[in-house]
Amino acid sequence: MRNRSVPRVATLLLSVAVTVASVACAERFEEPKADLILRNARVYTLAWDDPATDGTPADNAPYDESGWHPDASAVAVRGQTVLFVGDDEASEAYRDDHTRVVDLEGATLLPGLVDAHTHIINLGTVLEQVDMVDVQTEEAAVELVAQRAQDVPEGDWIVGYGWDDGAWADDYPDMRLLTERVPNHPVLMRGLHGFAVWGNRLALEEAGITAATEAPSGGRILKDETGNPTGLLLDRATSLLTGALPPPSVSQLESRILAAMQVMAEDGYTTVHEAGVGSAAMQAFENLAAEGRMPLRVYVMISARDNDLARQWLEWGPDTDGNDKLITRAVKAYYDAALGSRGARLLEDYSDMPGHRGVSGEEYGFNEELVSEMMAAGFQVGVHAIGDAGNRETLDFIERVYSVHPEAKDYRHRVEHAQVVHPDDFRRFSDYDLIASVQPPHAMEDKAWALQRLGPERVLGAYAWRTFRKTGAPLAFSSDLPGSDHDIFYGLVAAMARQDKLGEPEGGWYPNERMTPEEAVRGYTSWAAYSAFLEDTVGTIAPGMWADLTVMDVDPLSLGSSEPLRLLDGRILMTIVAGEIIYERN
Ligand SMILES: [Zn+2]
Numbered sequence: 001m002r003n004r005s006v007p008r009v010a011t012l013l014l015s016v017a018v019t020v021a022s023v024a025c026a027e028r029f030e031e032p033k034a035d036l037i038l039r040n041a042r043v044y045t046l047a048w049d050d051p052a053t054d055g056t057p058a059d060n061a062p063y064d065e066s067g068w069h070p071d072a073s074a075v076a077v078r079g080q081t082v083l084f085v086g087d088d089e090a091s092e093a094y095r096d097d098h099t100r101v102v103d104l105e106g107a108t109l110l111p112g113l114v115d116a117h118t119h120i121i122n123l124g125t126v127l128e129q130v131d132m133v134d135v136q137t138e139e140a141a142v143e144l145v146a147q148r149a150q151d152v153p154e155g156d157w158i159v160g161y162g163w164d165d166g167a168w169a170d171d172y173p174d175m176r177l178l179t180e181r182v183p184n185h186p187v188l189m190r191g192l193h194g195f196a197v198w199g200n201r202l203a204l205e206e207a208g209i210t211a212a213t214e215a216p217s218g219g220r221i222l223k224d225e226t227g228n229p230t231g232l233l234l235d236r237a238t239s240l241l242t243g244a245l246p247p248p249s250v251s252q253l254e255s256r257i258l259a260a261m262q263v264m265a266e267d268g269y270t271t272v273h274e275a276g277v278g279s280a281a282m283q284a285f286e287n288l289a290a291e292g293r294m295p296l297r298v299y300v301m302i303s304a305r306d307n308d309l310a311r312q313w314l315e316w317g318p319d320t321d322g323n324d325k326l327i328t329r330a331v332k333a334y335y336d337a338a339l340g341s342r343g344a345r346l347l348e349d350y351s352d353m354p355g356h357r358g359v360s361g362e363e364y365g366f367n368e369e370l371v372s373e374m375m376a377a378g379f380q381v382g383v384h385a386i387g388d389a390g391n392r393e394t395l396d397f398i399e400r401v402y403s404v405h406p407e408a409k410d411y412r413h414r415v416e417h418a419q420v421v422h423p424d425d426f427r428r429f430s431d432y433d434l435i436a437s438v439q440p441p442h443a444m445e446d447k448a449w450a451l452q453r454l455g456p457e458r459v460l461g462a463y464a465w466r467t468f469r470k471t472g473a474p475l476a477f478s479s480d481l482p483g484s485d486h487d488i489f490y491g492l493v494a495a496m497a498r499q500d501k502l503g504e505p506e507g508g509w510y511p512n513e514r515m516t517p518e519e520a521v522r523g524y525t526s527w528a529a530y531s532a533f534l535e536d537t538v539g540t541i542a543p544g545m546w547a548d549l550t551v552m553d554v555d556p557l558s559l560g561s562s563e564p565l566r567l568l569d570g571r572i573l574m575t576i577v578a579g580e581i582i583y584e585r586n
Contacts, residue, residue, distance in 0.1 A: 034076035034083050034094040035579065036547075041104035042555055043072035045085055045541040046111055046526050053469045055516035068517070068557035075109060077547040080578040085541055107573050108555045110521065111541050112270025112548030113488055114528035117382075117416055117437055117478035120264065120272055120298075121281050124256025125248075126161070126482050127263065133162035133192060138173040141189065146181040154184040157245055163198070165191025172222065175200050175231025188241055197238040199231050207244035209233075216240075253284035254293075261296050265583040268488050268572035270548040271297040273478065273532060275382065275416060276332040278306040289326035295582040297325045297548070299532040301332035301382050304371055311370075318378045322534055325578070329533070330380040332416070333371045335397075336360040336390030339419060339446060339453055344387030347422060351455035360390050368397060375413065376405040380533075382414040382437060388422040388461065391415065395428045402432065409433055414476070414531060417442070420454060420462045430472030435531045437476045438465060440494035440520075441484035447500075447509045459510070465495070466513045476531035477523030488524065489570040492556050495520035497564040517560030547579040 048071070049058035057063040062071040074091035076084035084094050095101060130148050135141045141163050148158055163173075178187055179201040186203035199207070211228045215221045219237030222230045233241055248256070264272060277285065277300050288294045302310055310331060318329035337343025337359055342350055345360035362368075375381050375398075385394040394415060402409050409432065418429070418436040429436055443450075443463035451459050461467070468475055477495060479486035490501055495515045498508035508514055515523065529539025538548045554570035575583040 031093045032078060032083065033096040034078050034091075034099050036077040036576075036581075037074060037091050037095055037099055037101045038077075038104055038109060038549070038551070039074040039088045039091055039101065041073055041075070041107055041109040041551070042070040043075060043085065043109045043541065044068075044521070044557060045071050046522060047071075047540040047542045050522070051516065051518055053472065055466075055469070055519055057516075057518055061518070063518075067561050068555075070108075072541075075541060075547075075549065077549075077576070077579045080547060080580075082541060082543050082545050082547050084543060102574075104551060104573070107551050107553050109541075109549060109551050110556075111525040111529075111539050111550070112575070112577065113268045113524050113550045114271040114273070114476075114532075114539070115264070115269050115478050115481065115486055115524070116273045116476040116528040116531055117275045117439060118272040118481050118486070119276070119483075120260040120274060120481070121253060121256055121277075123263065123482040124253075124258075124260035127259045128159070128256055129190075130158065130160035131162055132160050132189070135163060138168075138177060141173070142177050142181050145178065145187055145189070149182045149185050152185055155186075157186045157188060157203070158182070159245070160187070160189040162192050163189055165193050165196035169196075172196070172230075172232045173198055174222075174224075175204065175229075178231065186244075188245060190242075195235055195238070197233050197241050199233075199241050201231070203241060203244070204229055204231060207241050209240055213240065247280065250280055250283045250287065253281055254288055257281075257284055257288060258293065261294065264486070265295050265575050265577075266572065267486060268550040268552060268575050268583075269296065269486075270550065270575060270577045271299060271528070271532070271534075271538065273299040273301065273330075273528070275301050275480075276303040276305070276334075277301065277309075278303045279309045282309060282328075285326055289324060294325045295580075296577060297327070297538070299330065299534075300326065300328045301330040302328065304331050304333040304367055304374070304381075305365060307367070307370065310374065313379070314374060314377055318380075320378070320533070322537060327532065327534075329378075330382055330414075331371065331374045333366060333381055333383045334364060335366050335383050335385045335394045336364055336387050339386050339450065342453065344420065345390040345393065346387045346420070346454075346458075347389045347392065348458075350453055351458075352452045357389065358387050360387070360393055371397075372401045372405070375401050375408040375411065378411060380411045380413055382416045384416045386417050386419040388420045388425070388458065391418060391421050392425050395425055395432065395434075398432050398434065399428075412531065412533065417480075418468070420458060421464060421467075423461055426461075426464070426467050426471040426473070429468065435474045435476055436465075436468045437478065437531060438463070438468075439478050439480045439484060440465075440491050440523075441479055441486075443498065443509065444490075444494045444500040445484060447505075463510070464513050465515055469515075469519070474527060474530060475519075475523055476528045477520070478528070488552075488572070489554070489567045491524065492517075492520045492560065493564050493567050495523060496560050499565060501568060503565050517557045517564070520560065521556050547576055549576040550574070
């Protein structure tokens with residue numbers, strides 16, 4: 001939030017100090033007592049030095065020729081912060097009748113996980129839709145919607161997703177049963193493959209689709225023998241119905257955020273970096289934060305596409321104290337599009353589409369003036385750049401801003417994705433103090449076609465995490481959910497083995513760019529914390545830091561060193577944010 005004054009950690013430390021001082025006069029010195037002690041754990045504090053750029057662990061890391069060893073077994077928490085880290089026996093000094101003690105039975109305890117590039121609002125939208133994936137019949141699909149309608153105020157839209165618009169193509173459903181069973185809510189049912197939508201009467205009425213409506217070219221409105229629409233629209237005509245969906249209200253956004261945060265808590269995350277937040281979503285986050293309803297920390301990147309919101313924050317200035325669950329000091333800008341759809345800007349033609357190089361800059365809505373003003377005002381910018389030209393032009397832009405506003409170099413700007421980089425440009429990331437904010441799952445999903453798009457030379461500069469490390473650029477890891485699966489075990493395996501969920505390819509995809517297990521874990525903890533200016537409060541475990549902790553039933557450092565694919569079977573056991581257990585597996 002804006003304009004907070006006293007940092008909370010400092011306040012807490014002060015109160016601990018006062019407590020200690022007041023009991024010091026007593027006959028026996030007593031340690032302040034913990035609210036929670038987690039013991040019998042494999043604790044990796046990550047509070048040792050970073051590994052060398054080739055991945056070699058630091059001299060003070062708990063690592064030797066036999067591998068990784070936890071550097072503690074117990075963590076004590078008081079209020080919102082860590083009180084003690086050490087062994088089980090020493091943790092006893094912090095225990096009294098009110099302390100909850102949890103025996104973790106050898107589970108691994110890490111600093112709280114961070115997903116450094118998410119769209120949790122979109123995840124919430126997906127969660128809210130009626131899930132019709134694998135539903136076999138029209139009747140079954142309609143029944144699911146009818147059940148949902150009981151909990152939705154009349155008149156509000158219900159959106160379903162996942163009925164099989166491919167398999168059902170010979171006998172498409174229409175609006176009759178859907179209208180009969182759900183007469184008082186507009187219903188929009190998206191097909192699994194995205195080329196068909198199916199609506200009820202009210203939805204078509206609200207969209208103004210009638211017998212007289214003509215389909216746009218490249219689309220079809222199915223009509224019955226009397227010429228009336230049946231409720232089924234195909235291809236480019238689908239937008240006639242999807243375009244009628246009203247934007248969500250702030251309270252709907254709040255519900256979606258909370259639903260998505262619940263999923264993230266269950267999946268072990270304590271902080272997300274929300275990449276591109278507009279006005280309504282910002283209002284929803286601010287409401288939740290003000291009401292103390294956010295289980296997770298959210299590091300917001302304001303969308304530079306929302307000019308009014310960005311200008312408003314430009315007036316207020318960045319929120320730099322970092323002591324709230326909601327932190328707003330970054331802005332997300334968009335320089336080019338995606339590689340899969342061939343929108344990413346390349347220096348040379350796409351290998352599988354001669355004459356085409358993608359889009360970038362102004363043609364993609366990049367507002368150079370706004371972004372440079374925000375950088376000069378102390379905001380961190382995260383620029384979406386995917387292609388090698390997209391990245392080069394982004395680097396050129398940042399260089400220009402620094403030449404006019406040298407102080408802007410202090411704000412840890414990020415390149416979101418930094419996916420394909422020309423060999424000459426890697427060094428510029430560290431020269432400009434830029435963070436490469438990369439998504440290990442993207443590499444695994446894109447490997448199916450990345451070589452075709454890029455050819456054998458350029459692909460060597462794609463998803464090149466080791467090359468970034470070797471040239472000195474800091475990394476932060478993320479999923480870009482819901483486009484990719486945010487499962488941490490998949491993310492870790494993608495980072496350290498460059499193998500997908502099926503273990504493909506054997507030996508890893510361009511394995512020279514693999515991360516070590518320590519680097520993979522740091523990408524989701526301490527390095528991600530650095531990318532949000534939070535390394536002094538989260539990302540490692542030490543007394544005085546926020547008690548943001550994640551417990552899992554596998555050890556990503558030792559197992560990651562021997563059999564990384566086995567991490568895919570890992571499970572999250574507990575998630576703690578600011579001392580509060582927000583998820584606990586039974
Ligand atoms: Zn994204």
